[in-house]
Amino acid sequence: MQLANRVKTLTPSSTLAITAKAKQLKQEGHNVIGLGAGEPDFNTPDYILEAAAKAMNDGMTKYTPAGGTLELKKAIAAKLERDNQLTYDLDEIIVTTGAKHALYTLFQVLLNEGDEVIVPAPYWVSYPEQIKLAQGTPVIVKAIEENEFKLTPDLLESAITSKTKAVILNSPSNPTGMMYSKDELKALGEVCLNHNLFIVSDEIYEKLIYTSEKHVSIASISQELKESTIVINGVSKSHSMTGWRIGYAAGPKMIIKAMTNLASHSTSNPTSIAQYAALAAYEANDDAVEEMKEAFAQRLDVFYTLLNDIPGITCQKPKGAFYIFPNVKEAVAANGFSNVDDWVEAILEEEKVALVPGSGFGFPDNVRVSYALALEDIEEAAKRIKRFVLNHQ
Structure with missing residues (x-):
């Protein structure tokens, strides 16, 4: 079957790929912590859900x-x-x-x-x-x-x-x-x-x-x-x-x-x-947005500190969104890997932590980690990454 030329050069989304693999491991019974999420872990605020329900009941379909x-x-x-x-x-x-x-x-x-x-x-x-x-x-x-x-x-x-x-x-x-x-x-x-x-x-x-x-x-x-x-x-x-x-x-x-x-x-x-x-x-007012933002700010402070405590990993502190983009080049080399993608895959297999390689974002020496997840999961993820890095030195 001959596909259109326009789709032949497309590169699959690295964020979706790592999320899919993490979900597969979860379905197999593994305790996976996914740091690839590009979405808040909070549910949509109630007042918005209520407005949607009202629209459906009013026939706005x-x-x-x-x-x-x-x-x-x-x-x-x-x-x-x-x-x-x-x-x-x-x-x-x-x-x-x-x-x-x-x-x-x-x-x-x-x-x-x-x-x-x-x-x-x-x-x-x-x-x-x-x-x-x-x-x-x-x-x-x-x-x-x-x-x-x-x-x-x-x-x-x-x-x-x-x-x-x-x-x-x-x-x-x-x-x-x-x-x-x-x-x-x-x-x-x-x-x-x-x-x-x-x-x-x-x-x-x-x-x-x-x-x-x-x-x-x-x-x-x-x-x-x-x-x-x-x-x-x-x-x-x-x-x-x-x-x-x-x-x-x-x-x-x-x-x-x-x-x-x-x-x-x-x-x-x-x-x-x-x-x-x-x-x-x-x-509506932004009360629900502010509550979510306060939680993200707390998680950022914790995760940023924990990541910078891992040998061979350095990162600048973000000002917004819910991602950190640490440079892991030294850790990858110290762990005996030739590239970040292989290192990320090994961490997922061994420690069940899903990171997104920076190659998909044009920076192959970095990884993207999301802190849109519970604080205890963030702390556990950092613990597992540090254990992997130390065990492979």
Whole structure:
């Protein structure tokens, strides 16, 4: 059977692969601790569940407009103005079946064959694959670990060619948890404006920040940057609604219209019930979000300290999201392994701890670990990793 060429170059998601293997071991009866989760371990807040149940009971189970209900788009517009100081008309917003679908649809309408998109590494695993599916070319620019894995204006400038169409920014970042300051975003934005580039600003983790620093959307810095930026966000991480699949994009009217037209021929519309659940999330206060954030902050403090106590493992302390991205190169070498991927597999087999190798994020000397799990599991996982490292020295 001959498959389409567009799917032949796709690389399977390393996060999903390690999660699947961990689940298999669990089903076999092993006590596996999975550190690969890309979702909060909290259930969706009760008030959101109640809103979904009410919507079902009220018969809100039919098709909606392809770009989302009017009520939800109004709530998203209000959220953007309240939280990000951004004003959008409703035809500058599209509701999508998750932020991932917003990104996928955006690249489909934005890129022509050969267009280049600058992707700072470490990157979320789906960015390069989605760009390739749109017949674009991902240009990977490796950031410096000592600079908190962040893109600099000089690095950005050096990667721009006549084919460059856009650059992706993700703050706070998956997998590093690092975030850009307003001054850093302004400097990057000036480079983008000088070269007439689109900016894809993935802000899905904006509510999960554990320092006094505030999230800044690059679109809020100036009107010129707003006109060049497509903001991507959703309720998956902020309200523990990963399975509900509601995201959105906000940006120039022409782009949003094209995305809406494409969605009308692909998904018809985001799930109606999930849209009413998301409406409740955006209209309510953030008490449930704050409780989740406080728990993550405590887990981060504990896990960061424990990981840095393991010989050959070093990591910078993240400022947001719920990941740590430690460098394990020295531990891997001391344990007699040739690469991180084999080391990760051995830890899963021997200690039943699932880590995600950094190769999937463009940094093969690192691993991504999630602290979206109970504190006792975090402490036990660190204990097992340290035991493995010491036993194999």
